[in-house]
Structures are given as structure tokens and as C-alpha cells.
Amino acid sequence: MTVLPDWMRPPRAEGWYADDLDHLPEAPRHTELIDGALVFMMSPQRVWHMHLIDTLKQTLIAQAPPGIGVARELTIRLDKRNRPEPDLIVTTASLDWDRTWFAPEDVLLVVEIVSLESAHRDRTVKLRKYAEAGIPHYWIVEEENAAPVVHVYELDGPTKTYAPAGIVRGVLDRPVPFPLHVDLNGLIPRR
Template identity: 75%
Template sequence: MTALPDWMHPPRPEGWVADDLDRLPHAPRHTELIDGALVFMMSPQRWWHGEIVDDLTFALKKQAPAGIKVGREMTIRLDERNRPEPDVLVTTAPFAPDRTWFAPEEVQLVVEVVSPESAHRDRTVKLHKYAKAGIPNYWCIEEESGAPVVHVYELDGPTGRYAPAGIFRSVLKRPVPFDIELDLDALVPGK
């Protein structure tokens, strides 16, 4: 086994912190920080995943009102030791070309498209962390017989936890974070 490159060694005994991600020029694309540990997308991305992310991003951008931006592959600095990278996010932050992360209060919706290697993190770890950070809306998109199924959660203010707000197949209509109507079947490659 070969030695790890120097950049992969944590700079302090307690691990990495959120600001370290901006100083890792050799880190693979899609590097996240979860509980002070670097998480890399190690398995190849599936075409289904990429198409869902691309088409969803485009569809949300078309429907977003003024003052709302839709982005992808940007991290959210939840706290000092957590900076996950959702597949898609909706933000109220103004565009800044050199920006590398968002604060939770700038994010209205996070979307994770579940992959086999990210399933546990997307369904449990991130669900808990995004809620704790106060992000109002979370969507977890699963594949069911080749079609996307969207599990929608809204933040319950009094408990600080996500409450299920529906499971959507074929069509998704939501009033938050803005009026959204999506033909989910149109997001499927080849349909």
C-alpha cells in the first residue's frame, strides 16, 4: 500500500474544519466535510443521477422567482466541522462568482439524489444535520423502477426536526420555498 499524499493528512489532531476545504487544491471534486472527516465521491457517478440533477436544476431555475437562485455542487457551512455538498440547493444569496459555500440561513431547500454509496448519509446523517442547521426544506430523491420518487420534508420549528411533507411520483407540486410544479417523469433520461 502506498502512503497517502500529504494533503490528505488532517492539519490538526481533531480533524478537518470547514475552512480547510478551500485550501485543498488536490482534493477530488465533490469533497464534503462530515463531522470533521473528508468524504470523497469515490464510486463513478451514474448517468441517472447526473441527468436527474441537471434536469431538476434547470426546471427549478425556470420556476424560481426574482431573488431566488438555484445552484448545484456548492457546499453549505453548517458549522465548524460540517460542510456537506448537496446535489441541488435553492438560495436567497446574491450571486458572487468567487463564492465556495453558503451559510444555512441563506439556503431554503437542499436536494440529495440518492446513490448507492451515499444512501446512508442522504437518508439519515444529512437529514439530521440540515434540520439542526435550520434549513427549511429537504428533498431526498430515490430511484424506483427507473423513475424518480421525491421524499419531501419541512422543518418543524418547535422541534427543530424535519416532518415528512409527502412522497411524490410523476408530479410534484409544492408551495415552498416558492410555487413549484415539476413533471418528475420528464426528469427521467430517455423518456
């Protein structure tokens, strides 16, 4: 058995805290904190996944009204023990150069593009945690025949749970969090 490096040992019995992530320079890129445990993206990402992040980010930026920004692969500090890293965040917060996380109240939309490694967390754990934190909109993007399919969720405020608002193929037209028109098939070049 390989000995764990010192930086991987939790600093306290109850695990890691959200603020600890900013003090782990040795941690791999794309390290998340879920329920006090570090979660690393261990498998390499596919080109489909990375291309979709880039093209969807540019599409959201192009349609966002003033005062709305889009960030890629930064974390959201949900609470003391949870700081997940979604693929895209649509936010009202400023995109300061030194920012490493966003508060949930500043997040309008979270987008997770499912990979084999993240599928369970994206569909269950993060779905629940983002809703409990009060994030109003959540999209889970899956691959179907090389095209993106978006599972759209909206927050039901009184219950702090997400209600499914549709499964979208082809063209996504949404009035919230701001008017959006996304040609999903156009986000991925055809071979």
C-alpha cells in the same frame, strides 16, 4: 500499505475545519466535510443521476421567483466541522463567481439525489444535520423503476427536526419554498 499524501493528513487532532476545504487543491472534486472528516465521492456517477441534477436544476430555475437562485454541487457551511455538498441548493444568496459555500440561513431547499455511495448519508446523517442547521426544506430523490420519487421534508422549527411532508411520484406540486410544479417523469427521458 500505501502512504497517504501529506494533504490528506488532518491539520489538527480534532480533524478538518470547514474553511480548510478551500485550501485543498489536491482534493478530489466533490469532497465534503462531515464531522471533521473528509468524505470523497469515490465511485463514478451514473448518467441517470447527472441527468436528473441537470433537468431538475433547470426546472427549479424556471419557476424560481426573482432573488432566488439554484446552485449545483457547492457546499453548505453548517458549522465549523461540517460542510456537505448537496446535489442542488435553492438559495437567497447571490451566486457570486468566487463563491464556494453557502450559509444555512441563506438556503431554502436542499436536494440530494441518492446514489449507492451516498444513500446512508443522505437518508440519515444529512437529514439530521440540515434540520439542526435550520434549513427549511429537504428533498431526497430516489430511483424507482427508472423514475424519480421525491421524499419531501419540512422543518419543524421548535424541534429542529424534519417532518415528512410526503412521498411524491409522477407530479410534485408544492407551495413552498415557492410555488412549484414538477413533472417528475418528464425529468428523465423514456427509453
